[in-house]
Amino acid sequence: MKPVLTPEQAIEAIKDGSSVMAGGFMGCGNAFTLIDALINKGSKDLTLITSDTAFPDVGVGRLICQGRVKNLVATHIGTNPVSGRKMNSGEMNVTLVPQGTFSERIRARGAGLGGVLTPTGIGTEIEKGRQKLTIEGREFLLEPPLGAEFALIKAEVCDKFGNCFLPMATKNASVVMAMAADYVIVEADRIVEPGELDPDRISIPGIFISAIVKAALPAGNLADANLSWTPKN
Amino acid sequence: MDPKELKRIRIVRRIAQEFPDGALVNLGIGMPTLVADHLPGDRTILLHSENGFTGLGPRPAKGKEDPRLVNAGGQPVTIVPGGCFFDSAMSFAIIRGGHVDYTVLGALEVDEEGSLANYMIPGKMVPGMGGAMDLVTGAKNVIIAMEHVTRDGAPKILKKCTLPLTAKGEVDLIVTDLAFIRVTKKGLVLEEIAEGATVEEVIKNTGAKLHVAGKLGRF
Numbered sequence: 001m002k003p004v005l006t007p008e009q010a011i012e013a014i015k016d017g018s019s020v021m022a023g024g025f026m027g028c029g030n031a032f033t034l035i036d037a038l039i040n041k042g043s044k045d046l047t048l049i050t051s052d053t054a055f056p057d058v059g060v061g062r063l064i065c066q067g068r069v070k071n072l073v074a075t076h077i078g079t080n081p082v083s084g085r086k087m088n089s090g091e092m093n094v095t096l097v098p099q100g101t102f103s104e105r106i107r108a109r110g111a112g113l114g115g116v117l118t119p120t121g122i123g124t125e126i127e128k129g130r131q132k133l134t135i136e137g138r139e140f141l142l143e144p145p146l147g148a149e150f151a152l153i154k155a156e157v158c159d160k161f162g163n164c165f166l167p168m169a170t171k172n173a174s175v176v177m178a179m180a181a182d183y184v185i186v187e188a189d190r191i192v193e194p195g196e197l198d199p200d201r202i203s204i205p206g207i208f209i210s211a212i213v214k215a216a217l218p219a220g221n222l223a224d225a226n227l228s229w230t231p232k233n
Numbered sequence: 234m235d236p237k238e239l240k241r242i243r244i245v246r247r248i249a250q251e252f253p254d255g256a257l258v259n260l261g262i263g264m265p266t267l268v269a270d271h272l273p274g275d276r277t278i279l280l281h282s283e284n285g286f287t288g289l290g291p292r293p294a295k296g297k298e299d300p301r302l303v304n305a306g307g308q309p310v311t312i313v314p315g316g317c318f319f320d321s322a323m324s325f326a327i328i329r330g331g332h333v334d335y336t337v338l339g340a341l342e343v344d345e346e347g348s349l350a351n352y353m354i355p356g357k358m359v360p361g362m363g364g365a366m367d368l369v370t371g372a373k374n375v376i377i378a379m380e381h382v383t384r385d386g387a388p389k390i391l392k393k394c395t396l397p398l399t400a401k402g403e404v405d406l407i408v409t410d411l412a413f414i415r416v417t418k419k420g421l422v423l424e425e426i427a428e429g430a431t432v433e434e435v436i437k438n439t440g441a442k443l444h445v446a447g448k449l450g451r452f
Binding site for chain 2 (some may be wrong): 025026027052084098099102103107118120122123124125169171172176203
């Protein structure tokens with residue numbers, strides 16, 4: 001059985017300067033309650049590893065806007081203009097990684113691999129500082145594993161062994177992140193007894209989860225924020 | 234309808250004709266997204282959304298949005314019967330592994346070797362590549378949907394891209410408001426021109442050598 005903690009207890013070990021992975025894609029699947037707790041705690045100088053920086057008022061986007069992130073590893077920051085401003089001013093170090101490479105590097109850490117070979121980035125600036133290998137006549141870049149001290153995961157349902165169900169498009173990078181961090185906190189809308197979840201429909205095996213928190217903020221506040229956003233061509 | 238909108242519709246309608254029955258297609262943000270509204274009704278085409286599902290459907294009615302179901306731009310969408318959800322590693326295995334048949338993307342520049350620049354302008358626009366590099370590298374066919382020239386009238390189809398590349402030598406087709414151009418080993422082949430456009434106009438607005446096909450189509 002995994003400990004069911006308050007948000008404050010669960011993030012207690014996250015210190016200024018800690019490395020934190022956050023699941024979610026454009027806010028969809030961000031752990032809102034845990035992010036809120038980090039903001040309230042005053043955490044700063046974080047290394048944040050996340051797919052994108054969402055929108056200024058949504059999920060991980062708030063950590064950026066409040067200046068809590070010193071180093072950011074992400075695939076896309078274009079929907080949160082504050083990220084670009086902080087990158088250009090030098091206030092935040094930003095490393096941009098192709099999204100497929102991002103997922104596989106994290107998976108590699110969780111799967112005990114020494115890295116991955118990907119054709120993505122060949123012939124581009126991504127090549128800089130990377131070793132190139134030719135396999136079966138095709139060039140690949142060697143990309144190292146990517147891990148963190150903490151991961152913040154959002155689930156709809158979690159049982160007390162940590163087994164998680166992540167519905168629809170909320171799975172995104174959370175599944176691999178849960179494998180690749182030392183301490184994995186899951187925030188669930190519902191916490192149920194072992195056996196209540198169908199073992200055939202588990203998105204993340206409970207063995208990866210360190211602590212469970214009951215979600216205090218509904219996933220529903222995402223839609224309103226996103227509805228007001230339209231992409232620029 | 235305003236002329237700019239008509240131009241865009243001509244581009245995306247032509248591109249939609251390229252997909253055979255059963256194709257798995259990924260559409261980028263912006264003009265490529267409009268391709269979804271013009272898919273031929275006589276074929277089953279499945280759309281892939283890189284944030285983690287196949288079967289991307291239209292935006293739901295107001296009040297029916299589900300915060301758990303958004304597209305790669307974070308906007309509420311639906312899933313059609315036959316679609317399925319997966320995580321990011323699976324989504325990009327599908328992309329990079331060559332299981333996506335077509336991807337349609339916009340471009341800042343594209344060149345005669347099929348190289349594409351569409352993810353950054355150093356010092357000006359650095360949003361990150363998101364899934365674009367994986368899509369261009371992994372999809373079986375890469376189609377570019379764009380205006381033929383920049384807002385200032387400069388060619389976007391060049392002998393060699395000047396901006397940082399998204400991928401090298403991966404583009405197969407370029408469809409613009411003026412022309413339908415195929416990227417081949419011997420260079421760019423002008424296969425079709427848009428209604429109202431002339432071959433001279435296309436050549437004048439293209440910064441690379443164009444081979445004009447023997448039988449020129451119209452779209």
